[in-house]
Amino acid sequence: MFFRSRSTIRSQLTCLVVTCVLPVWLVAGFLVFHAYTAKRNEITGNVLETARAMTMVVDRELSSVQAALRALATSPDFANGDFAAVHRQTLELLKSYPGADIIVADATGQQLVNSYRPYGDSLPKRKNLEAVRSIFESGKPLVGDLFYGAVTRRPMIGIDVPVFRDGKVAYDLAMTFPSDRLASILGSLNLPKEWYGTLLDSKQVVVTRTRSPEQFVGVQATPVLRQAIKVTTEGTTENTNLEGTSVLTTFSRSALSNWTVLIGVPKATVMAELYQWMAWAIGGSTIISLIGIFLAMGIARRIAQDIQALVNPSLSIGRGEHVAAIDNLSVKETEDVAAALVKASELLQRRARERDDAERQLSETIDLLRIETAERLRATEALLERERMFTQQSRQAAMGEMIGNIAHQWRQPLNTLGLMIQELPMIQEVGALTRENLDASVAKAKKIISHMSQTIDDFRNFFRPDKEKVSFKINDIVAKTISLVDGSFSEQKIKIELSAEEDISIHGYPTEYSQVILNILINARDAFVELKADEPRVVIIRLFREYDKAVLTITDNAGGIAEDILAKIFDPYFTTKGPDKGTGVGLFMSKTIIEKNMGGSLSVCNSGNGAEFRIEV
Numbered sequence: 001m002f003f004r005s006r007s008t009i010r011s012q013l014t015c016l017v018v019t020c021v022l023p024v025w026l027v028a029g030f031l032v033f034h035a036y037t038a039k040r041n042e043i044t045g046n047v048l049e050t051a052r053a054m055t056m057v058v059d060r061e062l063s064s065v066q067a068a069l070r071a072l073a074t075s076p077d078f079a080n081g082d083f084a085a086v087h088r089q090t091l092e093l094l095k096s097y098p099g100a101d102i103i104v105a106d107a108t109g110q111q112l113v114n115s116y117r118p119y120g121d122s123l124p125k126r127k128n129l130e131a132v133r134s135i136f137e138s139g140k141p142l143v144g145d146l147f148y149g150a151v152t153r154r155p156m157i158g159i160d161v162p163v164f165r166d167g168k169v170a171y172d173l174a175m176t177f178p179s180d181r182l183a184s185i186l187g188s189l190n191l192p193k194e195w196y197g198t199l200l201d202s203k204q205v206v207v208t209r210t211r212s213p214e215q216f217v218g219v220q221a222t223p224v225l226r227q228a229i230k231v232t233t234e235g236t237t238e239n240t241n242l243e244g245t246s247v248l249t250t251f252s253r254s255a256l257s258n259w260t261v262l263i264g265v266p267k268a269t270v271m272a273e274l275y276q277w278m279a280w281a282i283g284g285s286t287i288i289s290l291i292g293i294f295l296a297m298g299i300a301r302r303i304a305q306d307i308q309a310l311v312n313p314s315l316s317i318g319r320g321e322h323v324a325a326i327d328n329l330s331v332k333e334t335e336d337v338a339a340a341l342v343k344a345s346e347l348l349q350r351r352a353r354e355r356d357d358a359e360r361q362l363s364e365t366i367d368l369l370r371i372e373t374a375e376r377l378r379a380t381e382a383l384l385e386r387e388r389m390f391t392q393q394s395r396q397a398a399m400g401e402m403i404g405n406i407a408h409q410w411r412q413p414l415n416t417l418g419l420m421i422q423e424l425p426m427i428q429e430v431g432a433l434t435r436e437n438l439d440a441s442v443a444k445a446k447k448i449i450s451h452m453s454q455t456i457d458d459f460r461n462f463f464r465p466d467k468e469k470v471s472f473k474i475n476d477i478v479a480k481t482i483s484l485v486d487g488s489f490s491e492q493k494i495k496i497e498l499s500a501e502e503d504i505s506i507h508g509y510p511t512e513y514s515q516v517i518l519n520i521l522i523n524a525r526d527a528f529v530e531l532k533a534d535e536p537r538v539v540i541i542r543l544f545r546e547y548d549k550a551v552l553t554i555t556d557n558a559g560g561i562a563e564d565i566l567a568k569i570f571d572p573y574f575t576t577k578g579p580d581k582g583t584g585v586g587l588f589m590s591k592t593i594i595e596k597n598m599g600g601s602l603s604v605c606n607s608g609n610g611a612e613f614r615i616e617v
Contacts, residue, residue, distance in 0.1 A: 017292040025285055043270055044236040044250055047195075047263045051252035052234070054263075057185055058199065059256045062159060065175055066141050068093060069161040072102075073173050078163050083112055087119040100177035104163075107136050112171070126174075128158055135160045135172045143257035145201035146179060146218060155179045155217050157207060179217055183208045186261075194269045202258040204229060206242075216242050221262075225249060229260055238267070306334035313341045317348060420445055469598075472510040474543055474550055475500050481517045482541075485525070493537055494528055496521075500543040504550045506617045508598040513617075516590040516602070520554050520613045523586070527558035527611075549600075552615040560606040569604065 072093055077085040083104065090102035094115055104113035109132045111123035126132055131144040144158040156176040163171040186197040186208060196211040204221040206213075220226070224239040234252040241247050247264040254260070313323045323345040326338035420441055427433045482496055489496060521539065528537045540555045561569065572588040594602040600617035 017295075018289070020292070025289075043265060044248065047248075047250040047265060048234060048236065048252065051250050051261045051263050054185065054197070054261045055252045055254050055259075057188070058182065058259060058261060059254050061182070061185060062143055062257055065097070065159045066143075066161060068096070069102075069159065069173055069175055070141070073161050073163045078171060079165055084119050087113050087115065090115040097175065097177065099181060100175055103172075103174045103176060105132055105172045105174070107132070107169075107172075126172075128174075131158055131160050131174070132172045135162050136169050139164075139169050143259070144174075145203050146205050146207050155207075157182070157201075179207045180213065183210070183213060186210045191263065192269075194266050196264050198262040198264065200229075200260040200262065204260070207259070212243070225251070225262070229253060303331055303334070306331045310334065310337055310341065313338070313345075317341060317345050321345075322349065417445060417449075469508050470510065471505050471507050472513075474504050474506060474513075474552060477510050477514050478517060478541060478543065478552070481514045481521070484518065485521055489521075489525060489539075492525060492528055494525060495536065495538050497538060497540045498543075499541070501545065504543060504545055506550045506598075508600075508617060509593070512593045512597060516593055516615065517552070517554070519586040519590045524554065524556040524558060524611075527556065531558050546616075549616045553612055554615075555607055555612040556610040557608065558610050560609065561604065561611050563606075566604070566606070570602075 072089060075086060075089055077083075077089065086104060090104075090113065094100055094102060101114065101116045103111055103115070103126065105111050105126050109125040109129045111126055113119065114121075114123050117123060128144055128147045131142055134142050139162050141159070141161045144160060147156055147158065148154065155178065157179050158174045158176045160172055160174040162169040163173050182199055186199060187210060191197055191210065196209065198209045198216075198221075199207040200221055201207050204226045206216045206219050206221065209216050219242060221229075222239055222242065224237065228235060228237040228239075228249075229251055233255075234250075236248060236250045238246070238248055241249070241264055246267045248267055248270060249262055249264045251260050251262045309326060313326055316323050323342050325342060424433065424438075424441060427437060478498065478500075482498070486496070524539050535557070538557055540553075542551075542553045542555075544551055570587050570591045591602045594600045594615055594617065598617050600615065602616075603614050605612055605614075
């Protein structure tokens with residue numbers, strides 16, 4: 001709506017160019033994302049391969065130390081308890097591992113030999129008692145975590161192997177060396193200047209690091225990194241390192257030692273090249289977009305001039321004037337529009353003449369319609385008056401029936417009240433009138449009078465018209481209607497049997513629905529009176545649901561309806577009773593209520609030895 005009411009061709013073409021350039025921007029964005037993903041995958045793939053190779057180098061270094069210790073553990077000097085000879089052998093072995101120390105300890109962790117101290121010096125217990133305990137319990141070699149030496153006080157790494165005597169572990173033979181010995185292994189990676197390598201032990205504590213090892217050796221890795229290493233043996237994660245820098249960290253965990261090699265790459269290094277490419281892509285897209293917009297504005301100016309040239313001819317057509325040919329247009333489409341305007345002017349001139357003729361014919365037609373409408377209004381008013389008369393007659397007839405029903409309903413209570421009044425003096429004469437008898441008689445009289453008052457309320461509510469449709473239960477309406485006629489039905493010895501499958505609710509006018517049931521029941525009663533049969537008189541009312549319809553059937557055994565009048569009983573003023581007994585509008589109004597007012601259907605048929613009325617809503 002906004003474009004239709006305010007926008008110009010220039011702005012429309014500008015929007016068109018922007019729409020056309022939008023896919024270029026989307027493609028550029030996709031390429032940027034693809035470049036980022038490809039670059040990151042390339043770096044992480046290469047770094048992961050490097051981390052795997054370095055893990056193998058670390059495993060090879062640790063395996064060589066284990067092999068040397070296992071060979072020393074087979075020395076017969078252990079069996080002989082000649083630890084002085086063992087001390088000499090350790091010094092000989094350490095010539096191949098400068099900077100390392102070899103320790104022999106018993107099950108308590110007490111050092112028996114320490115190559116760092118002369119043989120015979122007093123030696124403390126080992127600091128790494130957990131490794132000693134593992135050797136004596138498992139009897140398997142162990143690559144320990146970072147610890148600080150009890151003698152050297154330096155960050156150390158220990159590799160322990162068991163020494164067996166008679167098939168049992170007798171001693172713990174361990175080689176310890178400073179953690180910076182492994183720094184040379186990480187240094188052999190020749191990592192780029194911004195990158196760095198780190199070696200973690202099984203507890204994710206830094207063993208050595210290519211950058212600032214003196215600051216971070218012995219420090220535990222960040223929580224994000226520890227969680228990633230716990231989940232998988234190798235992979236790449238984005239985190240903040242110990243220096244507070246955002247990095248992509250690739251790691252590989254050794255199956256031999258459970259140590260982990262990390263290689264960290266600053267995220268800024270990965271993104272630098274991508275940012276440069278992104279700048280070129282965005283700049284190029286912007287320049288192309290601006291050029292397209294400027295070209296669109298120039299083309300729009302030329303089209304706008306051609307369209308402005310069509311304004312005055314269009315106004316002339318609106319005034320009913322003749323339009324001459326329009327020249328000097330640069331766009332073919334506007335030339336076509338100009339030619340169409342000239343042709344339209346000619347057509348409008350001709351159609352103006354045709355319009356005048358049509359207006360004369362229309363005026364004549366309107367006069368005829370006015371006369372016909374007046375006649376139809378008179379017919380409609382007569383029909384409405386007739387329907388009002390039908391309704392009034394139906395209500396008057398129903399009112400007469402109601403008065404008769406009230407008389408039937410009150411006859412028995414009045415008889416009872418009369419007997420009670422006659423009984424009181426008799427009880428008084430015999431001296432049997434007590435306060436209890438008097439109170440009981442008064443209470444019973446009040447109950448009878450209350451019942452008669454309720455009967456008046458029920459009949460009065462019956463004649464109260466419904467103003468709008470409401471939802472109501474058919475079961476309640478049927479029971480209420482039966483209570484209005486049970487006195488007259490009992491007098492004629494007519495039995496009413498009610499059968500309902502369930503509580504069924506419909507939407508409509510409850511009072512009018514009750515009036516329909518009442519009309520049918522009164523017709524059944526009158527049929528029984530005319531039949532004068534001695535056999536049991538029964539009216540059966542059934543309520544059930546059929547598909548999506550609520551169905552109510554009222555069946556009697558009063559002989560049925562003659563076939564020659566069966567199709568006429570719903571006609572207005574049709575009755576088989578005498579003029580003093582009915583007007584013939586009850587069933588007509590019942591059908592009108594059900595079918596027109598409530599959208600249902602009312603039908604009748606002979607069933608067995610009587611008639612059956614069927615109401616569907």
